[in-house]
Amino acid sequence: MLRSRRRVPHLHLIAKGLSCSCSSSLHHATHLWPNTPQQQQLLKHLVSLLQKHSSSRQATQQVHSHFITSGFLHSHQSTSHILLLVNTLLRCYSLGQFPLEALLLYKNLNCLSFDSFTYTFLLHTCANLHSIFSGLQLHALVVKVGFQSQVYVQTALVYVYAVCGSLHEAMHVFHEMPERNTVTWNVMISGLAKWGHLQLSRSLFDQMPTRTVVSWTAIIDGYTRMNQPVEALSLFRRMVIYEGIKPSEMSLLAIFPAISIMGALKICQSVHAYGEKRGFNTSNIRITNSLIDSYAKCGCIKSASTLFEDTSAQRKNLVSWTSIISSFAMHGMGKEAMESFERMEEVGMKPNRVTFLSLLNACSHGGLVEEGLKFLNKMLNSYQIVPDIKHYGCLIDMLGRAGRLEEAEKMALGIPVEILNVVIWRTLLGACSFHDNVEMGERVTGKILEMEREYGGDYVLMSNIFAGVGMFVDAERLRKLMDKRKIFKVPGHSLV
DNA sequence: ATAGGGTTAG
Structure with missing residues (x-):
């Protein structure tokens, strides 16, 4: 599923920013700061700070405000050093939770002469915002400033278009590229696969000069999502056995749903063993969660629950708890699902709508009508979760099965x-x-x-x-x- | 200094 789309207000600001020479606040600067060694130090310090804490919003904002108050823009600092800091800032914003900040920063700094790094990061911002409109504007800007044939920039363009589902545009840029690297191919392949164009994706996959584990994972994931588990599994085998490529954690996550659809318990067990060997199971809770889910879907509730119990309380997250509840639900084990839910509450884990859906499902399948209604109450009153249509469907199914038709x-x-x-x-x-x-x-x-x-x-x-x-x-x-x-x-x- | 693949659901 795609992540929820964020709206991008005032996109015209970006375009506007290009046309005027300098943002107004800069005109108030009355003097230029001397190029002190301290300032140079500060610049370098800020860059390395950002690189160290690139995922911290707080760090990014602190560096940003330092940058604004330091007066670098009015100093004789080398612009390439300043640009390095700005680009790093843009990168941090583009990867973070508030990518819009990157566009605003860019707009406010239009007196700088940007490079291809800048546009790569800005395009990633658009991708994270799922904003095809700002993507299109940036594409135009990129052409205007002459970075349209830089591989990184073009790859980022393909990425934005692919993420936003504008596959014609993505393919267009892809085909026009004078040179492509593996990442370019991977971006195109996974974009096509993600939007269900499996044949096209596959033909590019077959055509590409060198396939990495990312390429394999992307195409396997495509087959899994399109409900073609046999092909997914056969590609997985080919990757491991014939190509000698080591599956990554993401490869495993991509293959689990295929295993589940086929109910292939044996394969589930061997992937489990492989994950154990590589240390994935203990380092990545998502792998553990997927394993729990897959075991249950392969009919082995015993392994699912053993795995869950063997996972330390520290590592268990909301998805782990929800997975075990839904595992019990699909095996009609209402009592066990309820007990898991109560244990979950005891350790202070807060259930969400998916948890309740699984729980209600368990009640429905286990014939626990009164309990189901009690949990509905709890969901409404203790957790203020508004039921969605699936909750209702589950409850009506539960009441209906029990003959409580009125x-x-x-x-x-x-x-x-x-x-x-x-x-x-x-x-x-x-x-x-x-x-x-x-x-x-x-x-x-x-x-x-x-x-x-x-x-x-x-x-x-x-x-x-x-x-x-x-x-x-x-x-x-x-x-x-x-x-x-x-x-x-x-x-x-x-x-x- | 840059970029790609990710867990739970009637």
Whole structure:
């Protein structure tokens, strides 16, 4: 899943910044500072500080304010030294949580003459913002200032376009490039794979001169995501056995879902062993979490829970807890899921919406209706989590399975219309069918027809209810209605 | 001094 998009206000500021010569505050400078050795020292110090703490927002901001107050811009400091600091600042911002700061800094410093490093970092900012608009503006700027044939800049351009899903533009830049390196190829391949263009991605993968572990991981991840676990696993084997490339932690994370889809317990075990050998399992909690999930999905809840128990409390994060709860849920072990949840609360870990979804799912599958309702209450009141449509779907499924149809219907009717979907009514209709409640089945079918007139499956389900309780006349009438609307039953599939 | 792949979900 893509990370949530952040909005970029005032993009015109960037373009504006180019046209005027200097930001107004600089005009107030009345004198130039002497080029003291202390200042030179300070510059170097700030750069190395940033390089050491490149992921710390606080450090970045402190260096930034030092930079502003130091008067470097009015000094006789060598501009290349200043630019190094500015570029490093831009890089830190672009990688951090507030990439917009990079664009603003750039805009405020338009009297500097920037280099290709600057534009590389700025483009990464756009990628992190998922802002195709600022990406396009920067592309234009890059052409204007003449850095359009620098490999790093072009690769960053391909990256921005690929991240934003503008694959035509990405391919265009890619094809125009006079020289490409491995990173360029990897960016293009993973961009295409990420957006589901597997064949194209694969053909580039096959074409590229040298494939690194990143290339392999990107294409494997593509196959996994596109639900082609066999190809994913066969590529993984080829990478390890024939190419002699060592899988990285990310390679393992990419292959786990494929293992899960296939339910390949043996492979899961050998990847587990490999991770153990490389020390991944103990250094990377994500690997452990994925392993727990995969073991459960391969049907081995024992291994999942053993692995969970063997992981120290220190290392367990929210995902670890959520994973074990969802593991128990998929094995119908409601009690165990509840116990895990309670233990989680005891150690002070705060559940999120996914945790509650897994927990409610466990209650639903384990037939723990009262408990499920209690947890819903807890979610609302103790944690102030607003249920989304999946929570509702789970709860209605839970009530419906238990035959508490009136409560289920009441809950369905209380779902905000903005999030209500037809899956909810289908879930309830399934319960009506199971419990032979014709009256409610009719009402619910009406709701479904309102929302989706073209889909035939529900007519059939409804007519099965009628037929099932001996109302052949009505069943006949419904089928005729279907014929009239030229509806035919399509093979069932879940939309959830 | 630069860039690429990442865990949980009815």
